[in-house]
Amino acid sequence: METKRYTVEQIEQAAADLKAGELISFPTETVYGLGADATNPEAVKKVYAAKGRPSDNPLIVHVASVATVEHYAAGVSDRFKQLVDAFWPGSLTIILPLKHAALDSVVTGGLKTAAFRMPNNAVTLDLIKAAGVPLVGPSANTSGKPSPTTADHVLHDLNGKIAGVIDDGPTGVGLESTVIDLSVATPVILRPGVVTQEAIERVIGPIMTNHHKVGAAETPKAPGMKYKHYAPNAQVYIVPTPDEFPAAVKWASQQNVPFGVMAVDTVLGQLSDVRFKDQFSLGDSVVTASQHLFEGLRYFDLNPEVKIILVQGFAKEGVGLAYMNRLEKSAGQQYFTSK
Structure with a gap:
């Protein structure tokens, strides 16, 4: 067809x-x-x-x-x-x-x-x-x-x-x-x-x-409640705050695989002297980040060399709650932590 x-x-x-x-x-x-x-x-x-x-x-x-x-x-x-x-x-x-x-x-x-x-x-x-x-x-x-x-x-x-x-x-x-x-x-x-x-x-x-986790034998009442969603080929790690990006980038550099970064422009600007495989701008706010989240994940799917994607997190309030709902599922709940 x-x-x-x-x-x-x-x-x-x-x-x-x-x-x-x-x-x-x-x-x-x-x-x-x-x-x-x-x-x-x-x-x-x-x-x-x-x-x-x-x-x-x-x-x-x-x-x-x-x-x-x-x-x-x-x-x-x-x-x-x-x-x-x-x-x-x-x-x-x-x-x-x-x-x-x-x-x-x-x-x-x-x-x-x-x-x-x-x-x-x-x-x-x-x-x-x-x-x-x-x-x-x-x-x-x-x-x-x-x-x-x-x-x-x-x-x-x-x-x-x-x-x-x-x-x-x-x-x-x-x-x-x-x-x-x-x-x-x-x-x-x-x-x-x-x-x-x-x-x-x-x-x-x-x-x-809703905070109920849908069981294996249970039929969800709405899409997105039960099955894996929004996952690119590379492993996504959520970077909770802009201040944690330098440490996250240092950690990713030590994994000996190509990695990429998805963040707002101010964060990307602070990382301008860091070498990583590729980057994708999420704009300037949680609103623009929500508009471009899926586009960014797909952008990295077109570059199969990238094995890790560091993605900026936002507070779970307002539009940020929806953004983080999708991002956490994309990452399989994987957060970068320096501890």
């Missing part, structure tokens, strides 16, 4: 592929998604096959209207409506209970809930409308690898495995959406994102953050 690179003017052609049961990668403000008709179980199965994704890892259903959610969900609460008014279209995924057999178990992982999102991307909203069906849309990458933030990233992983990708340039947010579960009595964040707990609580009041 030859994977087509569609322009944003070719939405109708891409929608025709989706209606025919093919896979199309679409842009969102967060990362590129791998789209299939959510009402076509055979098409959805192709998503798992193309990604190498475990079959018990549920998929987010992307919609272009609240009416579509109401068609599948078993009633929507005032909290849901408040969150939609505040954050949709946008980087918030909402888990709701489903009507009986509303969506096939291949979409839900066998659960009685489903996750819904309306992405903040005009191209993809038009695509969903043109296809006439909601779309499943996990990140368009090989399962376990860093999520794609450009069409080139998608093609690197999935060229020849999917029908096409709509190229809308780099994504703006760079991290996947916040996931909140409204199917329980007290809403709980299952995956942090740029829509923070503080922002959500200003709209619907107190909520919880």
